[in-house]
Amino acid sequence: MQRSTFPAPACMRLLLTTLCITAWLLSACTTNERSTRPSPPPRSPTQPPVAASPTTASTNIVPATAPPTATPEPATQNTLAAAPPPLTYPIGLEGEIANIPAARANTYDWSQYADYANAVMDLYAAVGGRVARINIAQTRAASMPDIERYGYDALDALIAAYQRHGVRLTLTVGYQREMQGGKGVDLSQPWLWTNDAERARYEAYLRDILERYDGDGVDDAPGLLYPITIWQIHNELEAQWASAVELGVTTWATPDDYATLLQFTAPIIREEIPNAVIVASHYPWPGRDSADFNGDGQPERYMERVAELGGYQGIDAVEIHDFTGDLKHLVEGLTYAHEASGLPVWAGQVLALNVPTNAQPDASLETQAQKVVKLLVGALAVGAEQAHWWGLQNAREESVANGGVVPVFAYSGLYGPCPGETMGVGQVCANPPLYPAGVNFHLLADAFLGYQGLTLIEPLTLGVVPGKADSSRLVVRVEREGAAPFVIAWDDAGSALNVDNLFPGAGSVQVTHFVTQEGAEPTTETGVTGAIQLSATPVMITPAEDSASINGGSTSPATPAPTPTTVAAGGHGPKGAFIAFHLEVSRGPRIKQLWPLLEQFMALADRYNVKITLQFAWPWADYVYKSGLLETVHAWEANGHEIALHHHGPTHKFFDGYTNAPDAVRTDGWYATNYGYLGNMDDLMAFMAPLSQRGITSAGMSDEETDWPAGVLYYATDSGDSPSKEDLLSRPVETTHNGYPVVEIYNAGYEIDHLGAASTNLADVEHALQTAAPDEYLGLVLNDNTLEAHFDTIEPLFQLLQQYGVQVETVSTLMGER
Structure with a gap:
């Protein structure tokens, strides 16, 4: 078995601002220093499970919210529904949310987004969604806005829809040679600019976007409710480079290109938004991201070359995407990204798939429901600062044959498709079924409010089931400001966990079971003491409501000294x-x-x-x-x-x-x-x-x-x-x-x-x-x-x-x- 704990990232210099979003909204900036990555108390010895009566309903999560309904109430269109969470808050979505319909329709025109975006964001808010990303890199890929062609109106409306729902946004900016009519790229042309005029055009585009969404009161976007201070520089260039290599072109989207783009873009972002959090994006892909980039006859990986060229100077974090659904693969990617860059890492896009291909994935609703917890919490437990799921809503499988969503993303959503309905531009079905993954995401998203760090009661152990490297066991306590901590635990091999020492001073605990079946709601056992049986489906454990840890008592009381045992005859030591x-x-x-x-x-x-x-x-x-x-x-x-x-x-x-x-x-x-x-x-x-x-x-x-x-x-x-x-x-x-x-x-x-x-x-x-x-x-x-x-x-x-x-x-x- 392999234990894995990725190093805890150092507190970012820019975190002191906590994005200063609250300051911009309330005219007073309060710093919210992120806590150091945790330390694990010891694993308790296993004991036989203690019977407890299951109940449905409350989980003692603070703040508690009811499970999302199929028809959530829409947010008010003119006011902020809730303040966005600080950078310390780690749970969210980053893939297809409100930009789905344009991708489906192969159009670049976002003019029909406003109503659709509000409807989709109502769905996202209903499952506790508070973090998202919009990709506005300068490219005519189908899912991105062509600002030069269509202007900012649609993008302004999209951002306003997110912000009215209290969502903390990341904007992705970048440059590459324009795609041919949105259908492909001319690989005979360089990926990056080739002259001063092209570079100046990119700089003007970049400064214009930064000025529009910096919230400084000068030339801000209409309806901007708070400044956007998280900025990502491009997206998954390893994948672009690898795809070009498969077509016989080795000079497209190279690590040298990306290092140049990072070195040029980061200082401009820092100049325009001094408190910005600047993130590089990668798709580590062992076996497909290596080449002799520096010409020394030895292969090196993409990120290593970017680091060698100084590309990460001025960057605050590195985000990776992992579509395998394999926790071991994700941990290895996070570890590699940190070691290659020397920076804190984010798990940016995580899916419950088995292989990173376009083949129909083998991911049941049960697997998806388990992995939305295991992958996100597992990433945080090994040191990732952020952990984001991929998609909001699954596509209809038959839409694949009709030019719809790529099959690889068919099982990545929190909601399912509406039976008999087809998504189109500006349309969203009224009552999409909430998948068990959506129920579990909601439970996580609400529980992590006030997040201050993790305490590893048991570090992540991989390979607990013989022959299954992705199998795992984890017992981790989540520390929160203004609320009691809680523990998330699972064991794919099945074993007991003694809960008596999880919250010193608590007389008993509550155990809430994440769901795996459509239509199910979380169940909670109360008054639990002794040992519980862990399984592949995670549980959330909280102190009893009347315990000292809830009511302000000590969370780490001194252990009373027991009466010493009499030493056996003939000893009388040691000194x-x-x-x-x-x-x-x-x-x-x-x-x-x-x-x-x-x-x-x-x-x-x-x-x-x-x-x-x-x-x-x-x-x-x-x-x-x-x-x-x-x-x-x-x-x-x-x-x-x-x-x-x-x-x-x-x-x-x-x-x-x-x-x-x-x-x-x-x-x-x-x-x-x-x-x-x-x-x-x-x-x-x-x-x-x-x-x-x-x-x-x-x-x-x-x-x-x-x-x-x-x-x-x-x-x-x-x-x-x-x-x-x-x-x-x-x-x-x-x-x-x-x-x-x-x-x-x-x-x-x-x-x-x-x-x-x-x-x-x-x-x-x-x-x-x-x-x-x-x-x-x-x-x-x-x-x-x-x-x-x-x-x-x-x-x-x-x-x-x-x-x-x-x-x-x-x-x-x-x-x-x-």
Whole structure:
């Protein structure tokens, strides 16, 4: 099985404005800083399910709304129905919404859009729709407006319809050679401008659009209700490039073209709208987005080439589209996009399809209903900032044969087609059936109001069903401002989840079941305690209405100390205990992925008054400095935890680049890292110094005979040449390393898979507690594998130590008190 947690993106500089939409509407801008990506509490041990009585109706979601009706009330045409959500709000649609009819009719004339757009937006509002995108790139593709030919009136009416319904809009702008009558492109012509006149024409078009919708009171569009500050630069150029390559043309819509377009467009957007959020758009397509773009004889992927050319400078986020319906594929795409661009990522267009082709997809209503939850929440759980579904309404299947919608999008809607009715320009059927995906989307959309971040109770695990890489399990808590948190959980393999620890202080929970059948409504079980059975259909879990977490009580109460268990005869120890944590040598994206887990681990340690010895490798320190997390680390230290050193010298497979023995550095490609030689140990300690306000006095490291640093007094390590369970209990040893006096104390790995039989578990720890001599110390070491694969074993460990009355202190505290 594979656990996947995509790194949490850093808070965008522009988020401080929260788009400043509220300011524009109310003449007062209040910042709404987005919370850091969450940290997972431990998985609770599974227990037999507890019976509960199902009921229909309320889900305790705040604010609660009734399921959408088939005939929603239209919004008032002259006023704003609701203020649009801030950028922190992540749930929405981004594909075919109100621009469907023009695409169907193969026309560029949007003049008939106004009434149709209002009718469609009524449908969208009825399922909680608050986020959408309109593509106004300069092209005569059928679904986009030809502003030069038809003017702005229809586009103004379309935007006004969205805004009257309280929808936060993204506008997509861009340039490419005009299509031939809207039916195709002349691939013999360059994709991008070829002279100053063409570029100037594009710039004029761009500035005109920005001025029209910036909400500054100068030349604004009639009826503009709030400024548009999210701007995307073009759309899915990988797909255009790949399609051209299939026709034998390799110079159309290349990554060089896109990098040039980004570099030219982004500064103009920033100049016209300083608080704009600028987004690049991609369609990662392994196997179809690679070529020898830079001429070095080696293939590279499209986004890598754009990054190589500096295309993402001035860009705030990268959005990807994924039409596979495969959560594993989506996670891989998000991870690749972040690693290639170095930017926060958005899941922009997500569908419940199985393959990205125009073949009729195999996606039942049940599958679609499950995946609208799994794909959107799964994307957020691995670090995406936004997660948007594709379409509002399914097309009639028979319309495909009549030149209608492309089959690939036939199963992507929240509503179904009206029986016996055909969509046309300016028409929408009166009572489209609400699909189960629409019911589930509505539940999600309303629940995520006030969204502040996620807490991963269990990180996303892929491949939980043998032979099905897309199968998954996830337990995630959604934090909200002004409302109680809620949990979304599922397990395709089927398993139990203990709900008692999901909301500390809550006496019981409510469990709301997402739907899978047409016509069904969500059902809610109340008064649930103990374990529930998870399945492939997600559930939403909320605290009981009378719990402390709802009524202002503490959401993370201190855990009361139980009565210590009597130690078995012959033990009477240990004298003390420590837990070291190896923050291993890793790359930035990996550290960003692990950081939320570390934060939750530290919060859990604080709940049990367990003092951790955090052994930082320098890349973790680098991440802390660059991510503005130094205050967090200092706060841990002030709370009694220790900031220590973790170092891999030149004899270690994961050499960190620092050593006093540069001649020992290998050059034969053996290392799993590629830092080379970065400096000596004085250089390393100088780099690490800002981490600790007390000074670094203990370490866990290799190559101690050459690299032991001055001023470090204590060494938590193995007693021999390899890890051993025997190191669970040890006595201090005074020795010398690199000429410096050192006190060694030993530790054994806890739930670290690669240690094999040398890894300890809870039973081993309890045996050691029962047999420890009065002068022995209990030592454990954890690392990222413990967090990712065995987080559920950490709280039981803390509980066991507390049960035996053992206070965990840091290495320096214990050794200094000898």
